[in-house]
Each structure stands twice: as C-alpha cells, then as structure tokens.
Amino acid sequence: MKSVIIRPERCVGCMQCMIRCAEAHSQSGVLALAVSESVLAKPRIHIGVGPELRPFPNKCRHCEPAPCQEACMPGAIRSDIAAGLKIVDLNRCIGCGMCGMVCPYFAIRYYPAAQAPGHGQVAIKCDGCFERVARGLEPACVEACVTGALTFGEVNQHMNEGVNRLADAAFGVTA
Amino acid sequence: MSKRDFSDLTICKDGQAMLAKAREDGVETVWDRKRAQEPHCGFCELGLSCRNCAMGPCRIDPFGHGPQRGVCGADAHVIVARNVGRCVAAGAAAHSDHGRDLVETLHAIGEGATGDYAVRDPEKLGRIAEELGIPAEGKDVKALAKAVSERLFEDYGIRREAPALLGRAPQKRRDLWKKLGISPRGIDREIVEMMHRTHMGVDNEPVSLLLHAARVALSDGWAGSFVATELSDVIFGTPTPKVSQVNLAVLKEDQVNILVHGHNPIVSEMVLAACKDPEMLKAAKAKGAAGINLAGMCCTGNELLMRQGIPMAANHLMSELAIVTGAVDMVIVDYQCIMPGLVTVAGCYHTKVITTSPKAHFTGAEHLEFTLQNAREMARKAVRMAIEAYGMRDPKRVSIPGSPVPLMTGFSNEAILQALGGTPAPLLDAIKAGQVRGAVGIVGCNNPKVKHDYANSELAKELIKRDILVLVTGCATVSTGKEGLLMPEAADMAGPGLKAVCKALGIPPVLHVGSCVDNSRIIHLCAVLADALGVDISDLPVAAAAPEWYSEKAVSIGLYAVASGVFTVLGVTPPVLGSSTVTGVLTSGLEGVVGATFAVEPDPHKAAELIDARIKAKRLALGLSA
Numbered sequence: 100m101k102s103v104i105i106r107p108e109r110c111v112g113c114m115q116c117m118i119r120c121a122e123a124h125s126q127s128g129v130l131a132l133a134v135s136e137s138v139l140a141k142p143r144i145h146i147g148v149g150p151e152l153r154p155f156p157n158k159c160r161h162c163e164p165a166p167c168q169e170a171c172m173p174g175a176i177r178s179d180i181a182a183g184l185k186i187v188d189l190n191r192c193i194g195c196g197m198c199g200m201v202c203p204y205f206a207i208r209y210y211p212a213a214q215a216p217g218h219g220q221v222a223i224k225c226d227g228c229f230e231r232v233a234r235g236l237e238p239a240c241v242e243a244c245v246t247g248a249l250t251f252g253e254v255n256q257h258m259n260e261g262v263n264r265l266a267d268a269a270f271g272v273t274a
Numbered sequence: 275m276s277k278r279d280f281s282d283l284t285i286c287k288d289g290q291a292m293l294a295k296a297r298e299d300g301v302e303t304v305w306d307r308k309r310a311q312e313p314h315c316g317f318c319e320l321g322l323s324c325r326n327c328a329m330g331p332c333r334i335d336p337f338g339h340g341p342q343r344g345v346c347g348a349d350a351h352v353i354v355a356r357n358v359g360r361c362v363a364a365g366a367a368a369h370s371d372h373g374r375d376l377v378e379t380l381h382a383i384g385e386g387a388t389g390d391y392a393v394r395d396p397e398k399l400g401r402i403a404e405e406l407g408i409p410a411e412g413k414d415v416k417a418l419a420k421a422v423s424e425r426l427f428e429d430y431g432i433r434r435e436a437p438a439l440l441g442r443a444p445q446k447r448r449d450l451w452k453k454l455g456i457s458p459r460g461i462d463r464e465i466v467e468m469m470h471r472t473h474m475g476v477d478n479e480p481v482s483l484l485l486h487a488a489r490v491a492l493s494d495g496w497a498g499s500f501v502a503t504e505l506s507d508v509i510f511g512t513p514t515p516k517v518s519q520v521n522l523a524v525l526k527e528d529q530v531n532i533l534v535h536g537h538n539p540i541v542s543e544m545v546l547a548a549c550k551d552p553e554m555l556k557a558a559k560a561k562g563a564a565g566i567n568l569a570g571m572c573c574t575g576n577e578l579l580m581r582q583g584i585p586m587a588a589n590h591l592m593s594e595l596a597i598v599t600g601a602v603d604m605v606i607v608d609y610q611c612i613m614p615g616l617v618t619v620a621g622c623y624h625t626k627v628i629t630t631s632p633k634a635h636f637t638g639a640e641h642l643e644f645t646l647q648n649a650r651e652m653a654r655k656a657v658r659m660a661i662e663a664y665g666m667r668d669p670k671r672v673s674i675p676g677s678p679v680p681l682m683t684g685f686s687n688e689a690i691l692q693a694l695g696g697t698p699a700p701l702l703d704a705i706k707a708g709q710v711r712g713a714v715g716i717v718g719c720n721n722p723k724v725k726h727d728y729a730n731s732e733l734a735k736e737l738i739k740r741d742i743l744v745l746v747t748g749c750a751t752v753s754t755g756k757e758g759l760l761m762p763e764a765a766d767m768a769g770p771g772l773k774a775v776c777k778a779l780g781i782p783p784v785l786h787v788g789s790c791v792d793n794s795r796i797i798h799l800c801a802v803l804a805d806a807l808g809v810d811i812s813d814l815p816v817a818a819a820a821p822e823w824y825s826e827k828a829v830s831i832g833l834y835a836v837a838s839g840v841f842t843v844l845g846v847t848p849p850v851l852g853s854s855t856v857t858g859v860l861t862s863g864l865e866g867v868v869g870a871t872f873a874v875e876p877d878p879h880k881a882a883e884l885i886d887a888r889i890k891a892k893r894l895a896l897g898l899s900a
Contacts (some may be wrong), residue, residue, distance in 0.1 A: 109337055111316025146313055154313040245333060245340035246316075 102184055102254050103238055105156050110146070110248035114200050115274075116240035123217030123228060123239035126213050143225040144240045144249075145208075156248055158240070159206040159225035163187050167207065167224075171211035176224070177270040181229035192221040224236035284726035286523040291675035292595035294559075299671075301622050303594050304613060308722040320746040320852030321354035327474045336852055347475050354853035355487075356472040358829070361848075362487040363468040368610055368789050370430070370461045370498025370739040371633075372538055374424045375428045376505035377644060379540055383509070384420025388646040390544065392482070393419055398688075400505055406438050415471050419508075426505070428626035429436045429497050437461065437497035439504070443800035446765040446810040447839060451492065454867065456485055456849030457835065458493035458545035462559055463844060472704050480855050481863075488837040489870070495797050495834030497544050499706055502791035510539050513580035513788070514688040514692070515781075519678035520755040522592070524585035526603045527674055528557070530558045531565040531585055532657065533596060535616075536608035537789065539577040541630045541644050541653075542570070545606050546582060548653035556662050567659065571596060572611050574791035576751055577681045580788050585680075589727075590824070591720035594619045594855055600671035604660035608644075611719070611825060612728040622665040628656050665792045681760035685745075685785040693779055699804050705815065708899045712889035713817030717831060721824035721846050727753035729821030729878045736882035741769035742889060743810050743896040745799075748790040749822070759784040807896075812839030812869030815892040817885045821845035821878055832872065836860075839869045841888045843881045847874050879896040 118130070119259035125133035133140055147155035165185045168176040175191035176198060178184075189212055199207040199222065207224045208221075215221045228238035236242070242252040250257075280290040283305050285395060296303050318322040324344050326330045332344030343349050360553040361417070366815040382388040393399055393415050396789075399422060400410045408421045429437040437458055440448065458464055468490050471477035477486070502555050507513070508545055523532045532549060534542040548554055549568045558566050569587040570578050578584035588596040590611055596602055597619045604626045605616065617638040619626045627639040630652070635641060642653045678701055685693075694700045704710040730753035734744045738759070746754050765776035768783040774784050786794050796818075797811075804811045818835040820828050823846055835842045850856045864871045873879040890900045 109322075109339070111317045113311030113317050113333070114313070148312050152313055154316070197797065245335050246337050247339035 100254055101232075101251060102161075103158065103172070103185075104250045104254070105158070106248050106250075106258050107149075107153075107155050110154045110156050111246055112146055112152075113245075114146050115243040115245070116144050116156065116249055117146065119239040119243035120144050123231060136217050138211050141208060141210045141223050143223055145206075148221055151172075157204060157206060159185065161225070161227065166201040166203065170197040170201045172197065181227060181233075183228040184229055186226045186229065187222045187224060189221050190216060192270075194220040194222065196220050224274055225257045228237055252271065282447050282725065283722075284649065285728045285731070286521070286726065287590070288675040289592055289595055289675070290520065292592075296595065296598045297674055299598065299622060301594075301619055302597055302615070303619070304615060304899065305498045305589060305722050307615065317852075319849055321357045321849035321856070322852035323882075324348065324353045324356065326356065326472060329474075334852060346743070351480040351853040351855040352450040352478050352483075353393065354850050355483040355582050356857045357484050358474045358850060358856060359468050359472050359487045359490075359847070361826050362490050362830045362833055363465045363830065365826035366461070366490050366494035366498060366826050369494050369502060369830065370465070372791060373498045373502035373505070373611070374677040375538055375540055376502055376509065377430075378417050380505050381423035381427070381864070381889075382646045383418050384418075386416060386424055386839075388604050390648075390650040391509060391540075391646065393508055395508050396535055398504070398512055399508045399727055402508065418761050422543075425609050426501055429460065429501060431444050431460045432463045433460070435459060437500075439500045440496050440589070442500075442798055443496060443838070444804045444810055447801075450810075450868065451837075454485065456492060458489055458497060458543035461493045461498045461552055464493040472638045478674040479857060480853065484859055486858065490735055491830045491833035492837050494855055495794060495838065496831045499548050499791040499794040500798070503788065503794045505512070506539050506763060507686065510543050510577075511581050512688050513683060513684040513842055514689050516583040517680055517682050519581055519585040520681050520752055521556060522587055522596060522599055522677060523674055523676045523678040523681055524569045524587050525596070525599055526564070526567045527601060527672060528564040530561075530563045530565070530661050531567050531569070531571055531602050531604075532660050533571055533591060533605045534574050534607075535571040535605050535714045536612045536634075537573045537736050537791070538608050539574060539575075539581070539609045541606065542574040542578050543582075544644065544649040545585060546578060547650065548657040551654065551657070554657050554661070555655065557658065558664070561665050563661070563664050565817065566661075571605075573748055573791070574608060576748065576786075576789035576792070579751075580686070580786070581684075583683065584897055585678065586755065589720055589752035591607040591722060591726045591738050592752070595720040597623055597625050599674050600668065601674050603663040603667060604628060604656065605775065606630060607634070607639075608638070610827070623671065623877060624663055626659060628659070663840050679756055679758060680713075681786065682782050683760070683786040684713070684760065685781075685787050687799050690785070690799070693781060698802055702803065702806055706898060707771075708893075709775050711741045711771070711893065712817070713819065714816065714885055715747070715793065715818045715835075716754070716821065717747045717790065717793050717796075717818060718820035718823040718828045719825055720753070720822045723824045723846055724730060724876070726754065727822075729758065729876070730754060733819055733821050733878035733881055734784050735767060738764070738768040738772055739886065740770040740886055742880065742885070744784040745782055745787045746795050747786075747792050753822070754784050755786070760786055783802060790827060790831065793835075795870045797835065797840075800838070800840065809896070810839055810869065813892065813896060814839075815889040815898075816840055817844040817888055819845070819881060819885065821881065836864060836870045836872055837868050841873070841885070843875055843884055845874075845876050845878070845881065
C-alpha cells in the first residue's frame with residue numbers, strides 16, 4: 100500500500116506542502132489563479148508548532164476503522180471512492196463537525212468549498228490526492244516538499260528500510 | 275490566552291493590561307499575527323530563499339536531500355550573502371533617505387524657501403561648516419545653511435571620494451578601510467552598487483559581497499545617519515539633559531491625546547508647535563478638553579524627547595497597544611517602523627491615523643502631506659482634526675494603565691562633554707582607573723520573537739552591575755526607561771565604580787543618546803575616545819548590542835559598528851545560518867579583518883558575559899586592569 104510518509108525531523112516549516120495542497124484542490128489547479136478564486140481552496144495538510152517552534156506536519160492517516168466515518172451521520176465519509184482512502188463526499192457532508200470531534204489526529208477543518216452544493220461549510224480533509232495519483236502523479240504535498248519530510252511510498256518498504264537503519268544504530272554504525 | 279500568557283509576551287505591566295483589553299475588545303495585535311505566521315518559512319529563516327529573479331524563486335535544501343543550487347547556479351553561500359547585502363542596502367537607504375530630508379530642509383532654509391523651519395543651533399552649524407572647510411566668516415546663517423547643505427547633498431552622489439564627515443573616524447580606521455577597499459564614497463552610490471552586485475550574474479563571491487555590505491553600512495553610519503543627526507541638531511537644537519516621563523500613563527484622560535510615530539523631527543516638531551498654539555488650546559477647551567497632550571512613539575518620539583522633553587508613550591511593540599487604551603485621539607506618522615496593522619487597530623476605536631510623507635501612504639489612514647512650505651499649517655490642521663476626534667472618544671472604552679515613570683534624556687555628545695567639564699579626559703580617567711570598565715550601546719528595536727523589553731532592559735541591568743556604562747537609543751530607550759534605569763537614582767543598581775562616577779556627575783548609569791539615526795552619536799563618541807587615547811576604535815573597551823532587533827536598519831547599524839571595530843551582540847539570529855561561509859565570516863572571520871565580529875546570544879545574561887569578556891580583553895590589551 101502506497102502512502103504519504105512523514106518524517107517530522109526533516110520538516111523546515113516552509114509550508115510549501117500547504118500551499119500546493121490548496122492549489123491542487125482549487126478549481127483552476129494553478130497557484131496564480133487559485134489565489135483569486137471566489138471560494139478559496141484550503142490546505143488539507145497542516146504544520147503544527149512543536150517545542151522551540153519546531154514544525155510538525157500533520158494530515159489524515161486514513162484509519163481503518165475510521166472514527167470519523169463511524170461518527171458521520173449522513174455517511175459522507177466514504178471508503179468506496181479510492182482504495183485505502185477515506186474521502187469526504189461533499190454532496191453528502193452537512194458540516195456538522197462530528198468527524199472533527201472524534202478525529203484523534205486533528206486532521207479535519209471546516210470551510211466553505213467551491214465543490215460543495217451552495218458552497219456551504221463542509222469537512223475538509225486529505226483525500227490522498229487520489230485523482231493525481233490515478234494520473235501517475237505524487238500527492239501535491241509530497242511533490243512540494245524539498246527536504247524529504249514528506250515522501251510517497253510503500254509503507255512496508257519504508258518499514259524495512261527503517262529496520263535496517265535501526266540495525267545500523269544498534270551495532271553502532273553511523274550513516 | 276490567560277493573564278499568565280500575557281506576561282510571557284511582555285514584561286511591561288501597561289503592556290499586559292492592554293493585551294488583556296485588546297483581547298476583550300477583539301483587537302488583533304502584532305503578537306496574534308506573529309502566532310498566525312508560525313512556523314515561519316525555514317528556508318527564509320536560514321537565508322536560503324532567493325527571489326531576485328524570475329527563473330526562481332529558489333530555495334536551497336539545508337538537509338542536502340533537495341536542490342543545492344538555485345536555477346542560476348548560485349549556491350547557499352552566494353544566496354545568503356546576496357540576501358544580507360540587500361538587507362543592509364535597505365537599512366542604509368532608510369536612515370540615509372531620512373537624512374536627505376534634513377539636507378533638503380537646511381537647503382530650503384538657506385534659500386529662504388521655507389518660513390516654517392529655521393536654524394535653532396547656529397553655533398553647531400558654524401562648527402560643521404568649519405569641519406567641512408567652509409569659511410563661516412562674512413556669511414549669515416542662511417548663507418552658511420545653503421553652503422553646508424550643498425556640500426552634504428554631494429554625500430549622496432558620486433562626485434566625491436569620501437563623505438564630508440568621514441574625517442571624524444580615527445586615521446588608523448580610515449587607512450584600514452582604504453586598504454580593504456571599503457571606504458564609503460557616496461551614500462546612494464554604495465546602495466545602488468549593492469543592488470547592482472546582487473542582480474543575477476554580477477557579484478557571486480560571498481566575501482566580496484559581504485565587504486561591499488560593510489561599505490554600504492559605513493556610508494550609513496558615517497554619512498547618512500550622521501547627516502540626519504547633525505542637521506536635526508542644527509535645525510531643531512542640540513539636546514541637553516532634562517527629565518521627562520515614559521509609558522502609556524503619559525496619556526491623559528481629560529486631554530486631547532496626540533501621538534507622533536515614525537522617525538523624522540521635521541514632522542513631529544511642527545506638530546509640537548501646533549499643540550502649543552494658544553488658538554488650538556482654546557479650541558480644545560471649547561470641546562471640553564483640559565488641554566492638548568503630545569507624546570511620542572518610536573524614534574520621532576526619541577527626537578522630541580531628546581530635544582524638547584516630550585514624554586514617550588510606547589516603543590515599537592507597544593504602538594498598537596497605545597491605541598487600545600481608547601484614549602488616543604490621533605496618531606500622526608511619517609515613515610519607518612509604523613506597522614500597517616496600526617490603522618486596523620485604530621479602526622476599532624475613534625483614533626484617527628494621519629500620514630504626512632509623500633513616501634509613506636497607508637490604506638485606511640488620512641493623508642495630510644507635509645511640505646517645507648506648508649508644514650506649520652498642516653500640523654495645525656491635523657491638531658484641529660484631533661480636537662474633533664476627541665469629541666468622538668467613548669469614555670467607557672478608555673483605560674489608561676498605571677502611572678508614568680520618570681526618565682532623564684538629552685545626552686548628546688555635546689551634553690556629555692559638557693557634563694564632563696568640556697573634555698573627555700574625566701571619562702578616560704575613570705576608564706583607566708577601572709571605575710568605568712567600558713561602555714556599551716544597547717540599540718534597536720523590539721521583536722515579538724523576544725519577550726518585549728526583557729532582553730533590552732535585562733542586558734542593561736547586567737552590564738551596569740559590572741561597572742559598564744550603557745548608552746541607549748531607539749526602542750531600547752523605552753525598555754530601559756520603564757525599568758527606571760534612565761534616572762540618576764539607578765546608579766544604586768550599578769557596580770561600585772560606575773555608581774560613584776554617576777553620583778559625582780549626577781547622571782544615570784544608562785544614558786539616553788537619541789533615536790536610531792543617533793547611533794551616529796555613539797560611533798562618533800567612540801572615535802573621540804580612540805583619538806584621545808591615540809588608538810583605533812577596535813582597541814577600546816566598548817561593545818554594541820541589539821537584543822530585540824527586528825529591522826533592516828538594525829542590520830546596517832550592526833554592520834557599521836562591526837566595520838568600525840565594535841564587537842556587536844545580536845539577540846535575534848539573522849537569516850544567515852544557511853551558509854557556513856557567511857556565518858563564519860560574520861562571527862569570526864571579520865575579527866582579523868576589521869578587528870570586530872558579530873555574536874548571537876538571545877539570553878541577555880549570557881550576552882553580558884560575552885561583552886564582559888570582550889571588555890576585559892580590550893582593557894588588558896591597553897595595559898589596564900581587567
């Protein structure tokens with residue numbers, strides 16, 4: 100399973116991921132135009148602030164089972180749009196805020212969206228850039244990240260590499 | 275945010291009270307906006323982003339994972355050095371363009387083209403004329419004003435080898451600058467050359483860029499800022515010691531409160547004259563006010579404080595909070611350090627914001643353009659509007675915290691020499707005897723990244739304890755003033771040597787010497803002391819510190835201090851850490867070149883240690899006790 104892998108220690112807090120996420124979810128898909136659309140797109144990845152102002156990238160983990168999905172009364176959070184992703188169906192979302200209240204990762208925000216009927220306030224969260232990925236692209240946040248804090252890859256492979264690094268450390272080899 | 279949180283933001287009780295009121299009133303302040311900006315861009319904080327051309331913008335990845343060169347091929351070192359260069363150019367431009375306005379004013383006086391301004395200190399004008407080789411004999415004040423201003427206009431151009439007052443620097447220092455190729459020529463020339471060098475494809479060697487940055491900074495410190503200080507003294511009077519007051523409690527509940535904010539006394543002096551006008555006072559009384567109360571913020575406040583003893587309401591970070599009192603009827607601004615957010619805050623109350631300079635317009639403010647011909651009339655017009663605004667004040671929303679703190683001001687070099695009996699000898703004797711171990715200029719701003727006023731005042735307290743005399747300018751004036759450090763009584767907080775000297779002379783251990791352009795007074799004093807001892811400035815037991823700096827001007831000031839031989843400690847890291855070369859040059863490499871470096875130390879107690887060690891070393895090298 101491919102996923103966005105986050106290494107907070109590499110994040111410099113440039114927030115380029117946020118800008119490019121918003122761009123990717125805008126109507127035009129182009130930064131220069133996206134910033135003047137009547138309903139502005141919003142980022143679905145966020146940079147938190149840790150100790151000593153250390154930046155902390157945070158986004159939806161697409162849990163299974165997903166507390167947000169279980170709390171969603173109108174059934175707007177769907178598993179059947181793209182494999183392995185929990186995606187908000189903006190035609191069903193009523194902006195009640197339940198999903199945000201139960202999200203253990205604080206990964207959901209509420210904003211008006213151009214794609215929602217009547218442009219009402221709806222749940223905005225990571226959709227794994229499923230449309231971009233289907234076109235063979237990486238998620239927008241990953242493409243924007245120049246420090247390697249966000250990468251896109253097989254989780255198991257990432258784990259295997261991690262084991263090797265751990266082994267190096269355990270035997271006192273420095274990279 | 276709880277009350278405790280407010281005390282994390284500022285040490286000032288009046289500031290904490292107004293932060294709480296701002297929260298209640300729903301007013302956004304500089305601290306809220308800073309929080310919303312966090313985390314700041316990591317590339318920019320490291321100096322690793324470049325916006326100089328449209329092939330970019332580019333960033334260099336400091337972790338080595340991503341790009342190591344910009345599109346043009348510039349590496350981290352070139353990008354960081356170019357950014358430092360442009361930062362210094364902007365800072366020097368601000369001080370020097372301020373100075374230019376005073377040259378123009380003096381010229382208009384000479385030409386008889388202004389009825390509103392005159393020369394208040396003709397003796398100083400005469401002394402400067404003599405220094406410039408302009409014979410004063412047979413010339414009246416106007417003719418002298420014209421001749422001096424015409425020579426100083428040339429400081430801005432390319433027609434001279436050196437600015438007019440550069441001869442004030444010790445010969446050794448000037449020889450060094452010449453050898454390094456960093457003797458300042460014309461002010462505008464150095465700034466323009468920096469903009470040229472940092473264009474894509476010009477100067478691509480970090481050390482070369484940094485040396486030119488030093489040249490730009492020297493054209494600020496020994497020319498642009500010098501001109502601003504000296505001509506302000508000529509036109510508005512050379513400051514003499516006097517006592518005034520500081521903090522938000524200088525605002526008066528029963529009077530029309532006008533604040534001047536910005537930098538140039540050309541505007542604030544005219545506002546002061548209008549506030550004293552009997553006709554205006556009558557109009558204010560007719561509106562039910564007991565009088566018209568003028569107070570200052572930032573450096574134009576320092577200018578009025580130094581020369582006229584007008585009280586100081588606030589420094590940089592407190593400028594919005596002054597309005598939050600609900601008692602400010604008008605803020606009259608000119609230029610520099612006026613946060614655009616001020617207009618938004620004023621919009622939450624009845625406060626009017628008046629802009630005056632053709633160079634500085636603010637959306638939402640009312641513009642009354644002051645010229646050399648109409649300034650007096652414009653100032654009266656503004657004061658009349660303030661009186662009108664007083665009528666709109668809502669007494670239920672007024673809250674003026676605490677009570678004012680007294681401070682002593684007015685220590686121009688002329689005043690310091692006079693206090694010493696006409697020569698620097700008594701000060702030198704005290705230094706030699708170790709009663710005064712050295713002197714430090716604490717200068718510069720506030721920055722919301724630093725607990726407001728903490729680092730400025732704490733460093734001053736720590737230094738005077740160690741028998742080190744402190745000189746303050748700019749926003750550090752208010753930081754130290756509010757802590758009572760600018761009164762002669764503060765001598766009791768000083769070490770035994772400094773305490774005795776202060777008591778004997780009746781002066782405070784922390785001397786207020788002016789606004790941010792008046793750092794030229796400090797560098798001039800260093801030159802006078804070095805000449806008297808027959809040494810270079812870099813041999814003196816002196817240092818500089820900018821514990822809470824934020825502005826490009828502070829970078830220029832810091833660099834002219836270092837390039838003049840003064841060790842300088844910054845409390846906020848400048849955006850250079852992305853380049854080991856640039857960081858290395860600034861913090862160690864320059865020592866062997868100009869005899870001083872920068873250091874960065876946010877903790878004021880550790881900064882005092884660094885400064886103390888430096889002063890100790892310099893004293894020992896001069897054959898004095900540590």
